[in-house]
Amino acid sequence: MKKENFLGLSERVVELGKQAEQYLTPYFSRIDEIADYNTQKVLAAFRAHRVSDTMFAGTTGYGYDDHGRDTLEEIYADLFGTEAGLVRLGFVNGTHALSCALFGALEPGDVMLSVTSAPYDTLLNTVTGDCPGSMKRYGIGYRQIDLKDGRLDLEAIEKAAAADDVKMVFLQRSRGYAVRQTLSCAEIGEACAVVRRVNPNAVIMVDNCYGEFTEELEPTQVGADMCAGSLIKNPGGGLAPTGGYIVGRKDLVERAAYRLTAPGIGGECGCTMGQNRLLYQGLFLAPHVTAQAIKTAVFCAKVMQLLGFTVDPAPEAPRYDIIQTIAFGAPDPLRRFCEGIQAGAPVDSFVTPEPWAMPGYDDPVIMAAGAFVQGASIELSADAPMREPYVCYMQGGLTYPSGKAGILLAAEKLIQSGLCK
Template structure:
């Protein structure tokens, strides 16, 4: 895509939203022609340790321009608050490759397991991975809700809670989310979400450790079985 854009406009600036993709492949977008990459520290690069923050990386001159936009021209990234989170950011970044490995393994296991149960997954369990996200087409709203209930039950935080669909701003259908996370919104931790509309596919991501991620997937299947939405 980058080469196609540059063949038309050599001056084009290419920025890639790299959320969910960091450390999954051997190379990052800036190594194949992107000028800038951006992402969230409560996803892959924060290693489930950082509680807030984001990053911009790439061409020095463009990063500098972005920093002027964030603060003021001349001061740029030389000023700004870190919310006493520097230790968490650096420790999380150090641990991130191993945490992402666990998330990818959890995703592959989920796709393989639900494929054996007869469900269609995207990507397939044996497809090349470019991010930590997987989608599983569950077919019915009840199956979707049962799956999310199991994911929540397998979470280390708020495992007693039961996710319910609700009218979320910006969506034209009800949405259900399961995320018993130490950091709210940290989708490097095992989580699932879906709009309640056909084909009733759930988006799954995260897993700080493979054993805990695998447990969450098995509990999701068990919840579907107990609710009569899974036939073995």
């Protein structure tokens, strides 16, 4: 019996997918090993904290004595090897969580040293922006160490971190909208050791967005004092409707909670409105869903490579986040790729993505994202600032089969438009 071609893929694209998948089989096995390890780690934490159905009940108003919320935060702390956690729906995105962590740890006159070049576009507004409420406007200083050949410049970090006024050393694990390598936990650990040697009292903070559960360790298990991220990326498992997290030293997490709510209130307040079940279930699924997204990224890398485009990371490379970049070199193939990704989405597949002035970015951004949760980049999406060298950032895929379908539809768009070999 002949199988139905539901998506109308050409024979060339179908064969292209088979060729890529056959090549990638041995690399998928390592991804599955990491997912197995992290799934057992999450299950063990759920068992240790005696998670029960009663924890899924929501609170309203002030949210005092929310046992489910408090237990979830203890689970996050255990998983990241930290003293405390703050997991809240009140964080509107990862940038908000990171901002609260920064303002909690730093005071006027302190200096933040970023050692992975400039922070991601949206966070840069918090740090050096001229808008009201930025760190710059509060008298918090900023310095940065640029990457050297795409890697941490440990010699420069050691020299700069030794300054008396440096109170925080900041690392962005993932690449953001930059052509650079994502940091492994081993590399983060090396940087932490250097900083500890010359400035033992400095807070070491990691932007962990896109990196959770991609390895068997997290940054706070290799020397970082705290890290933060978004629940609509990896740790929400595709189910969290919004929110973010901060994990780390107890005093730092408490100070961040004061920024989220108010000094003296902190984490005591914050109702969950019946959403605890999704946060728990999303976390339980997170290692598996993250692995599905990584497989989608690896598949994308191989397919786009076969079509003649430059990709990073390479299909064979270890993965430390869920992001895949494709350098298109021109606006037209970038737009066609995003159109294909959008066509492969379960939501708004009929929409044609167009560049627009997205808040927090200096250039128009094109974004393909047909997600069940708005902006959830653990779901299949692709976005890029419309500037040279027209590099697209693809991430997500709740399931590998659906992610693979989206990549093949993107390949179809490029081939039909005559924009690839």
